[in-house]
Amino acid sequence: MIYREAGQFKTSYAKDQAIFAIRQDRYWMLLVALVAFVVIPAFGTPYFLEIIMLNFLFFSIAAIGLNILTGYCGQISLGTGGFMAVGAVASYKMAIIFPELNILVIFLLSGLFAAAVGLVFGLPSLRIKGFYLAVATLAAQFFLDWLFLRVDWFTNSSTAIEGVPRDLFGIVITGPNATPVAKYYVALGFVVVFALVAKNLVRGHVGRAWMAIRDMDIAAEIIGIRPLRTKLLAFAISSFYCGVAGSLMLFLFYDSAEPDLFDVNLSFKVLFMVIIGGLGSILGSLMGAAFIVSVPVILANAPDLLGLPISSDFAKHLEFMIFGALIIFFLIVEPLGLARLWQIAKEKLRLWPFPY
Numbered sequence: 001m002i003y004r005e006a007g008q009f010k011t012s013y014a015k016d017q018a019i020f021a022i023r024q025d026r027y028w029m030l031l032v033a034l035v036a037f038v039v040i041p042a043f044g045t046p047y048f049l050e051i052i053m054l055n056f057l058f059f060s061i062a063a064i065g066l067n068i069l070t071g072y073c074g075q076i077s078l079g080t081g082g083f084m085a086v087g088a089v090a091s092y093k094m095a096i097i098f099p100e101l102n103i104l105v106i107f108l109l110s111g112l113f114a115a116a117v118g119l120v121f122g123l124p125s126l127r128i129k130g131f132y133l134a135v136a137t138l139a140a141q142f143f144l145d146w147l148f149l150r151v152d153w154f155t156n157s158s159t160a161i162e163g164v165p166r167d168l169f170g171i172v173i174t175g176p177n178a179t180p181v182a183k184y185y186v187a188l189g190f191v192v193v194f195a196l197v198a199k200n201l202v203r204g205h206v207g208r209a210w211m212a213i214r215d216m217d218i219a220a221e222i223i224g225i226r227p228l229r230t231k232l233l234a235f236a237i238s239s240f241y242c243g244v245a246g247s248l249m250l251f252l253f254y255d256s257a258e259p260d261l262f263d264v265n266l267s268f269k270v271l272f273m274v275i276i277g278g279l280g281s282i283l284g285s286l287m288g289a290a291f292i293v294s295v296p297v298i299l300a301n302a303p304d305l306l307g308l309p310i311s312s313d314f315a316k317h318l319e320f321m322i323f324g325a326l327i328i329f330f331l332i333v334e335p336l337g338l339a340r341l342w343q344i345a346k347e348k349l350r351l352w353p354f355p356y
Contacts, residue, residue: 003349019199032331036188041181049180050253056293057187058249062272063165063285064198067240070271071279072202073234074214077123079137080242080270085262087243088161088250089154095164095251096156103166103174107190107247114243115236117144122235126228129217141264148259160258174251185277190248194241200320201237201283210234211280242270275327278339287338295319 003024020026040053062080069075091110094101121140123134150152155161165175172178173186201207209230214221221227250257269292277288297327299319303310310318330337 003346003352005350017096017203019196019203026183039300041184042150044180044184046180049184052293052297053184054180054253055124055186055287057191058245058253059270059273059289059293060241060286061248062190062242062245063237063277064195064282064291065245066270067274067277067279067281067285068198068239069204069234070242070285071274071281072207072214073210073231074129074217075234076130077133077137077235077238078134078267078271079121079140080143080341081234081262081264081266082141082251083114083239083242084120084246085144085148086117086239087111087246088257088262089259090114090243092161092163092248093154093252095347103168103251106166107244107251110247111240111244114246115240116236116246118233118239118242119232122147122232122239125188125231132217138267141267145260145263155259158255161250162208162256163254171228174255176255178252186273187248189201190244194244195282196288198241202282206233210239214280248345272327276330276337279335280336281336281339284337288344291338292323295322 003022005022008023010021010286015021018142020029040049057345062084065083066077066080069077089107090113094106094109095293098106121137128136133226165172165177167173168186171182173182209220209225212223212225213227213230213234217227245264254261254323264335273288273292274285275288276291277286278284296319299315299322300312302308303315334340
């Protein structure tokens with residue numbers, strides 16, 4: 001009886017179309033916001049904030065971007081790491097060339113550079129799809145990796161790109177002097193805003209056009225949806241999200257990183273987040289990112305807590321095996337991932353204790 005909408009009358013279209021239309025969902029989200037903005041910064045250790053939460057937030061933005069392209073528009077992409085590299089390199093160059101430019105503007109402009117690159121590599125999507133499109137985006141990943149490693153202009157003839165120390169409203173948020181709490185709040189703010197924007201996009205006419213292209217592009221074209229514009233828009237927005245995620249990862253987490261950090265393995269990692277979390281779900285992107293980030297930490301610490309003599313190499317291989325088994329499990333048992341399991345649980349609560 002704790003999750004029922006009976007008696008919650010909606011008197012306007014705005015209330016009927018709200019993201020959280022049920023009162024219980026609004027209370028739940030207020031609780032999550034309280035934990036995220038107050039409890040975690042107040043009681044979280046530096047290790048928890050930097051190693052776990054920052055990684056979760058960066059990958060959440062990247063997973064949402066890939067889910068927009070693959071889950072909602074149906075365009076398979078294996079070039080996520082390359083677009084994240086574009087955002088990281090662009091933010092590094094802008095921070096050096098324009099030292100007075102606001103750091104938030106740098107983050108957003110880096111996403112625009114990544115969106116422009118995504119538009120270029122999204123052009124083949126009008127003629128090819130499925131496996132062939134995946135190979136084309138994989139080629140984009142390899143080309144971008146080669147470009148940033150071989151052309152010295154992007155790295156200023158250095159072996160690594162660096163996050164320049166910057167402050168926001170007098171508080172240092174990037175560089176070695178920035179506190180974990182300051183970095184966490186910046187990343188959390190981006191995740192909240194980007195998740196809300198993505199949720200509203202997929203609920204509107206843009207999202208319906210993406211899903212029509214995903215389900216049957218020929219039928220979508222017949223009813224008046226322009227395939228090229230719709231697909232390119234999905235590529236641009238997805239690349240924008242990935243570019244901002246790469247920029248945040250460089251400035252808030254690594255401080256200094258080689259361009260090959262954003263390699264094809266990173267692209268597959270983000271893809272696993274989307275598959276496990278749930279295709280076509282913003283919440284699934286967050287759940288998948290949380291799962292992929294937390295599993296290595298659990299496997300690294302569980303043997304010591306349980307007193308099991310497991311080497312770090314074996315734990316790393318065990319991590320790969322668990323990821324592979326879970327991907328196979330979700331593809332066979334529940335293709336829509338953790339988000340669908342969460343939805344089923346809420347449906348069960350609506351009927352409890354009188355299932356019918």
